Amino acid sequence: xxxxxxxxxxxxxxxxxxxxxxxxxxxxxxxxxxxxxxxxxxxxxxxxxxxxxxxxxxxxxxxxxxxxxxxxxxxxxxxxxxxxxxxxxxxxxxxxxxxxxxxxxxxxxxxxxxxxxxxxxxxxxxxxxxxxxxxxxxxxxxxxxxxxxxxxxxxxxxxxxxxxxxxxxxxxxxxxxxxxxxxxxxxxxxxxxxxxxxxxxxxxxxxxxxxxxxxxxxxxxxxxxxxxxxxxxxxxxxxxxxxxxxxxxxxxxxxxxxxxxxxxxxxxxxxxxxxxxxxxxxxxxxxxxxxxxxxxxxxxxxxxxxxxxxxxxxxxxxxxxxxxxxxxxxxxxxxxxxxxxxxxxxxxxxxxxxxxxxxxxxxxxxxxxxxxxxxxxxxxxxxxxxxxxxxxxxxxxxxxxxxxxxxxxxxxxxxxxxxxxxxxxxxxxxxxxxxxxxxxxxxxxxxxxxxxxxxxxxxxxxxxxxxxxxxxxxxxxxxxxxxxxxxxxxxxxxxxxxxxxxxxxxxxxxxxxxxxxxxxxxxxxxxxxxxxxxxxxxxxxxxxxxxxxxxxxxxxxxxxxxxxxxxxxxxxxxxx
Numbered sequence: 001x002x003x004x005x006x007x008x009x010x011x012x013x014x015x016x017x018x019x020x021x022x023x024x025x026x027x028x029x030x031x032x033x034x035x036x037x038x039x040x041x042x043x044x045x046x047x048x049x050x051x052x053x054x055x056x057x058x059x060x061x062x063x064x065x066x067x068x069x070x071x072x073x074x075x076x077x078x079x080x081x082x083x084x085x086x087x088x089x090x091x092x093x094x095x096x097x098x099x100x101x102x103x104x105x106x107x108x109x110x111x112x113x114x115x116x117x118x119x120x121x122x123x124x125x126x127x128x129x130x131x132x133x134x135x136x137x138x139x140x141x142x143x144x145x146x147x148x149x150x151x152x153x154x155x156x157x158x159x160x161x162x163x164x165x166x167x168x169x170x171x172x173x174x175x176x177x178x179x180x181x182x183x184x185x186x187x188x189x190x191x192x193x194x195x196x197x198x199x200x201x202x203x204x205x206x207x208x209x210x211x212x213x214x215x216x217x218x219x220x221x222x223x224x225x226x227x228x229x230x231x232x233x234x235x236x237x238x239x240x241x242x243x244x245x246x247x248x249x250x251x252x253x254x255x256x257x258x259x260x261x262x263x264x265x266x267x268x269x270x271x272x273x274x275x276x277x278x279x280x281x282x283x284x285x286x287x288x289x290x291x292x293x294x295x296x297x298x299x300x301x302x303x304x305x306x307x308x309x310x311x312x313x314x315x316x317x318x319x320x321x322x323x324x325x326x327x328x329x330x331x332x333x334x335x336x337x338x339x340x341x342x343x344x345x346x347x348x349x350x351x352x353x354x355x356x357x358x359x360x361x362x363x364x365x366x367x368x369x370x371x372x373x374x375x376x377x378x379x380x381x382x383x384x385x386x387x388x389x390x391x392x393x394x395x396x397x398x399x400x401x402x403x404x405x406x407x408x409x410x411x412x413x414x415x416x417x418x419x420x421x422x423x424x425x426x427x428x429x430x431x432x433x434x435x436x437x438x439x440x441x442x443x444x445x446x447x448x449x450x451x452x453x454x455x456x457x458x459x460x461x462x463x464x465x466x467x468x469x470x471x472x473x474x475x476x477x478x479x480x481x482x483x484x485x486x487x488x489x490x491x492x493x494x495x496x497x498x499x500x501x502x503x504x505x506x507x508x509x510x511x512x513x514x515x516x517x518x519x520x521x522x523x524x525x526x527x528x529x530x531x532x533x534x535x536x537x538x539x540x541x542x543x544x545x546x547x548x549x550x551x552x553x554x555x556x557x558x559x560x561x562x563x564x565x566x567x568x569x570x571x572x573x574x575x576x
Contacts, residue, residue: 198230
């Protein structure tokens with residue numbers, strides 16, 4: 001596999017870097033931009049990643065207006081905050097109705113517009129302004145975007161019913177009701193933007209992934225989804241590849257990466273694929289970004305790590321038992337290790353003679369990989385695809401009775417959104433949690449705060465569920481109060497000792513605060529700092545973790561644990 005070198009690639013005018021949180025999108029995109037301008041090209045780079053560290057890397061304040069970079073002649077940067085953009089967009093939709101509709105109606109609309117779908121549309125609005133501005137187009141040789149719009153957003157904007165007003169008057173509701181309200185005047189701009197995105201002569205989608213199973217799986221899914229809506233000009237960059245080893249930990253990482261890459265060999269071979277080797281330094285400064293793609297790297301120097309006495313997951317399990325928690329959720333962004341943490345908690349509680357119901361809503365059903373034979377652990381897997389398909393069928397059947405074909409198409413697309421998926425599985429695990437035969441229920445993946453807020457009243461339950469089932473299940477009515485009861489429930493936040501996973505976890509933390517959901521404990525997973533590595537390379541990375549572990553210590557008020565990086569962990573769990 002060749003090393004990634006943008007100077008030798010046949011680059012298009014527009015370059016979109018996309019991938020899961022924490023895979024290095026901003027780092028690779030920034031390194032690409034710097035290499036291009038250092039060779040005389042003019043480049044504009046725009047980030048819409050809410051966890052972007054673009055401002056820190058270039059040590060300058062950024063907003064949604066392009067600004068010149070003194071240290072890199074020819075480069076201009078902008079950093080859009082999609083959350084801020086979504087709030088501004090939300091207010092533009094709500095403002096005409098304030099004073100005309102009851103406060104309860106405004107509050108309902110406000111929550112409907114607070115979900116991920118609205119953020120997607122608001123972010124796309126920022127993309128579209130750049131993609132369709134002829135002055136920007138003519139001024140730069142390359143225009144780089146850090147984070148591409150999702151396939152769901154693009155498909156929705158391609159539907160004719162996205163541009164009519166039926167949603168404004170529709171009291172039947174869809175999962176992300178009204179996210180396109182008030183955008184009719186931008187239809188032509190959006191059509192041009194979508195056309196540019198799907199033009200292989202103008203646009204390249206650069207998929208960034210880590211050499212790890214979870215990241216590769218998500219990248220493959222995204223690749224297929226975006227190809228289905230016409231973004232076929234795709235390249236794959238595998239970031240963080242370990243090329244050599246000299247101790248047990250580094251050897252374990254090397255072999256884990258080799259095995260995971262081999263598992264996805266067919267997908268990797270279908271795309272033009274290159275790699276970026278794992279770097280020991282933190283990619284958080286202009287000098288390191290410039291160095292990232294350089295063939296000449298500095299010599300490794302040994303450092304002495306400070307001692308630490310961080311507690312591991314046992315301290316959390318001990319507290320869960322002492323406080324007699326009935327519901328335990330592991331929550332965090334994809335790839336941080338929610339499933340393995342959930343299995344650990346279940347296993348350790350079962351060893352202490354607790355009867356445990358272990359539930360996963362992960363469509364990949366990673367629990368099936370573990371040979372969990374402890375008689376005190378009872379496993380339930382919610383088939384997300386079946387739950388979603390059932391819910392979609394019920395809503396569409398009802399929609400066909402009252403809407404024309406275009407509007408039904410719009411509802412069908414909306415039902416493919418993340419919001420709908422959450423609501424569908426919410427119904428399923430509400431029923432499982434209502435069954436209190438076990439001492440404790442451990443759930444791998446919790447509903448987001450937005451979903452809970454959307455369903456936090458009888459009126460909203462009725463709007464989202466009654467049309468499908470004819471009644472509101474008692475299990476769903478009972479669940480939210482149980483989640484808000486600190487005597488019964490604990491949500492364990494799982495993160496990594498890195499900037500992007502930490503900042504994404506902070507947003508989840510805010511979500512939980514907003515919904516008054518019980519949460520106390522955090523787990524910093526996959527830590528090199530606590531692994532006692534002797535590898536010079538990994539010790540540098542371990543030293544970089546200290547800052548992020550301390551941030552978790554602060555936000556959790558000391559209620560946290562740190563789990564060391566263990567490349568053999570999943571293999572060990574197979575023997576449970």
